[in-house]
Amino acid sequence: EVQLVESGGGLVQPGGSLILSCSASGFLFSNYPMSWVRQAPGRGLEFVAGISRDSVMTYYADSVKGRFTIFRDNSKSTSYLQMSSLRTEDTAVYHCLKGVGNYLTLAVDYWGQGTLVTVSS
């Protein structure tokens, strides 16, 4: 059974930093791309970032480019989202997603439960 467990969310001040982690199990982690999607309270879904299985290719939404970094450690079956220069509009539940196939197409098939990030003073 595919399981994705996010951690690292919390309350942070504007301009601050945070690192989210996603621990994966139930599949061969190193074979698949991974992604992060967020959902602000009462709003729709927004694709944040994606990374290929070998970390060679990455994708970032324009809204986070230059502030967020996605990376992964295949030896630990874990993906990460490093967030800096956080803004109030970054407040959201952040979900980790398992990708599909060999390439970074941003096709996804499993979601984690998410971790809440609140940016407020």
Added chain:
Amino acid sequence: NFMLSQPHSVAESPGKTVTISCTRSSGSIASNYVQWHQQRPGSSPTTVIYEDNQRPSGVPDRFSGSLDYSSKSASLTISGLKTEDEADYYCQSYGVFGGGTRLTVL
């Protein structure tokens, strides 16, 4: 960049079939795979269709996905509607999500 447009809401009776559309604003609908995600009230999203027409393990075959190249749209069809299908449905292609469609089963 392109946008994905979905109807705000649809409603249908239990046992019936419903189709939700997702129209791409520019470029071919086949340029990037289309996924469909279900979000029940108070729950995290789950994927019901990936890569246009594939179902993740555990998703019933009442859910199906298709593309219409002429109208640049993707469709999610749910047959034999159940009350448990009541949810928001989002299409997604590459890094773009549609605005979501609220399905009411009444």
